[in-house]
Amino acid sequence: MAGQLNPHLLLVVPLxxxxxxxxxxxxxxxxxxxxxxxxxxxxxxxxxxxxAFIISCMTxxxxxxxxxxxxxxxxxxxxxxxxxxxxxxxxxxxxMMMCVVTFVSLMVHIYTIGYMKDDEGYNRFFSYISxxxxxxxxxxxxxxxxxxxxxxxxxxxxxxxxxxxxxTRPTAIYANMKAFLVNRVGDFGFILGIxxxxxxxxxxxxxxxxxxxxxxVHILLPGTDWMLITVACICLFIGAMGKSAQFPLxxxxxxxxxxxxxxxxxxxxxxxxxxxIFMVTRMSPLFELSDTALSFILVIGSITALFMGxxxxxxxxxxxxxxxxxxxxxxxxxxxxxxxxxxxxxxxLMTHAFFKALLFLGxxxxxxxxxxxxxxxxxxxxxxxxxxxxxxSLLGSLALIGTxxxxxxxxxxxxxxxxxxxxxxxxxxxxFAVLAGVFVTAFYSFRMYFLVxxxxxxxxxxxxxxxxxxxxxxxxxxxxxxxxxHGLAPGEKPHESPLVVWLPLVLLAIPSVIIGFFAxxxxxxxxxxxxxxxxxxxxxxxxELAHEFHGPVAMSIxxxxxxxxxxxxxxxxxxxxxxxxxxxxxxxxxxxxxxIYTLLxxxxxxxxxxxxxxxxxxxxxxxxxxxxxxxxxxDGLVVNGSAKVVAWFSRGTRLFQTGYLYHYAFVMxxxxxxxxxxxxxxxxxxxxx
Numbered sequence: 001m002a003g004q005l006n007p008h009l010l011l012v013v014p015l016x017x018x019x020x021x022x023x024x025x026x027x028x029x030x031x032x033x034x035x036x037x038x039x040x041x042x043x044x045x046x047x048x049x050x051x052a053f054i055i056s057c058m059t060x061x062x063x064x065x066x067x068x069x070x071x072x073x074x075x076x077x078x079x080x081x082x083x084x085x086x087x088x089x090x091x092x093x094x095x096m097m098m099c100v101v102t103f104v105s106l107m108v109h110i111y112t113i114g115y116m117k118d119d120e121g122y123n124r125f126f127s128y129i130s131x132x133x134x135x136x137x138x139x140x141x142x143x144x145x146x147x148x149x150x151x152x153x154x155x156x157x158x159x160x161x162x163x164x165x166x167x168t169r170p171t172a173i174y175a176n177m178k179a180f181l182v183n184r185v186g187d188f189g190f191i192l193g194i195x196x197x198x199x200x201x202x203x204x205x206x207x208x209x210x211x212x213x214x215x216x217v218h219i220l221l222p223g224t225d226w227m228l229i230t231v232a233c234i235c236l237f238i239g240a241m242g243k244s245a246q247f248p249l250x251x252x253x254x255x256x257x258x259x260x261x262x263x264x265x266x267x268x269x270x271x272x273x274x275x276x277i278f279m280v281t282r283m284s285p286l287f288e289l290s291d292t293a294l295s296f297i298l299v300i301g302s303i304t305a306l307f308m309g310x311x312x313x314x315x316x317x318x319x320x321x322x323x324x325x326x327x328x329x330x331x332x333x334x335x336x337x338x339x340x341x342x343x344x345x346x347x348x349l350m351t352h353a354f355f356k357a358l359l360f361l362g363x364x365x366x367x368x369x370x371x372x373x374x375x376x377x378x379x380x381x382x383x384x385x386x387x388x389x390x391x392x393s394l395l396g397s398l399a400l401i402g403t404x405x406x407x408x409x410x411x412x413x414x415x416x417x418x419x420x421x422x423x424x425x426x427x428x429x430x431x432f433a434v435l436a437g438v439f440v441t442a443f444y445s446f447r448m449y450f451l452v453x454x455x456x457x458x459x460x461x462x463x464x465x466x467x468x469x470x471x472x473x474x475x476x477x478x479x480x481x482x483x484x485x486h487g488l489a490p491g492e493k494p495h496e497s498p499l500v501v502w503l504p505l506v507l508l509a510i511p512s513v514i515i516g517f518f519a520x521x522x523x524x525x526x527x528x529x530x531x532x533x534x535x536x537x538x539x540x541x542x543x544e545l546a547h548e549f550h551g552p553v554a555m556s557i558x559x560x561x562x563x564x565x566x567x568x569x570x571x572x573x574x575x576x577x578x579x580x581x582x583x584x585x586x587x588x589x590x591x592x593x594x595x596i597y598t599l600l601x602x603x604x605x606x607x608x609x610x611x612x613x614x615x616x617x618x619x620x621x622x623x624x625x626x627x628x629x630x631x632x633x634x635d636g637l638v639v640n641g642s643a644k645v646v647a648w649f650s651r652g653t654r655l656f657q658t659g660y661l662y663h664y665a666f667v668m669x670x671x672x673x674x675x676x677x678x679x680x681x682x683x684x685x686x687x688x689x
Contacts, residue, residue, distance in 0.1 A: 013052045023040075025127030028041040028127065111501055162176075216232075303331070317375065329348070350523075362393035385495060386497070402441075410516035438568050524549070
């Protein structure tokens, strides 16, 4: 059914979750009198996201058959010829993102019924996650930079509300403020990039900007010898560095674990952090014009992929291990963007969304079973108590490390091959980073898996861990959410989570296993992204991948002879040996490599650097501006100074206001004499005239 999609039906996709959010948020909270209960709140929000998912699937089906849509739905205003509009661009990239966002969001909504059942903010949470879904849909469906920026800022704002959902915790307040401020740094670069493109193209519409790309190539940034397109693309990517948590703007993402687990899955799997990857892919016609910008992206992604993976090795909080895994995998996607393999980056974005949501929700299921204890050292042997959580988490972990025939294998191996085919500056380091990252990912993923589901049962008795990065557990113990007790009581055993919790795990495990097998050929080597993603002739990565590809089965069999698979096997084997066979070895390594452990434990001291340099600098600058500007100039000179001048003038004039009649008469006589002297002076002294 090639042709135009129905814009009214498309409009329902973002508006259905928004309507659910409004009902739960306005009618289901104390502020408006709790007019609807919990059942109504979760029903309307789930129904809204379900409707969005069904229409998204219909849209994807129509797009595969050749249908598209690119049009304006609402014109906000005209400013000197500049049109500010709300419009949709629906093509294969958008339709795929719509399906991923709505499906993962639907799973998270269902899961939340079980996870948040005892929380006072139940209705408020459902309102927030539906609003988050609306924001992400507006971002991916946009056909212009204005709407893109609206969605971009909206997901940032709602993430602030969600990360700080338990606002009685000081750690949650710190984490949501940190996420908000770090993202403002990236967004400053993002809006500069949009501003540069607007200044030189005169439009915010994607198609109109892309149509002028050949003109942009020859323009220098005024006052410099820098290419305008390079500066604009790097500015846009700085926005992506904030949203998609790339080094050094990654620092907010691990702390975002202070929010409830369902939102960790939504932020880290299908929404917010993927926004940057989606945006760069959408802007491929522009990024292809600058090899400098692509090299910058390649190097930043490589650093993130490797060095964030190292941090996952030493984490003991189950959610933080998965969070650092997200950082590392986002680095892989970014590396693919830098190698001009945009379709591979988006393919990994899709597969990663399913298995990472699965791992986060699996971690949440474990946390429920452990009565909100998140320390993996207090677990062990959960396999026999939580069989569904165990098998689904195993499938998610196998997908994450790139096991042949699993979804993650097809996307991750394609990234490694694309980087090897790249000849940009920085590609040598990128090749090392993505290969080493395979081993690191396998090691920390299965370290967590073995410590949680296998080995000795370490729950049901007191534990004393002095690692400072687990300190938030103690604070959590005093939170209302965990008011009854924190962790399993002596003799208490874990139990499988209820149906509403494990059903989303099963539904997410299915695409985590099979979708890569079926999607790799059309998405990477077919016509799925034809006319949507643009790659310059000078960049050959995708051509070389297509030349080497002989089907998903052959690709999996060929993997037996390649380094990535054996690096992954080595990582799994080493983690098993270290934590199941000889647990004394990691303890000895920690003792003898204390300097390296301390460096990793302090996250490369990035937080302390930011605290001293940026926060400290801001305090010094703010103090100076307050003392000189506020106290000295505004209060001292303008406000108090003007008051002092009036007071001085008043004291002078008060001397003449004595209240005696003869004083006033005397002044009047002097005044009359002065006036007469002024009038008569020219007549008495004509020469003076």
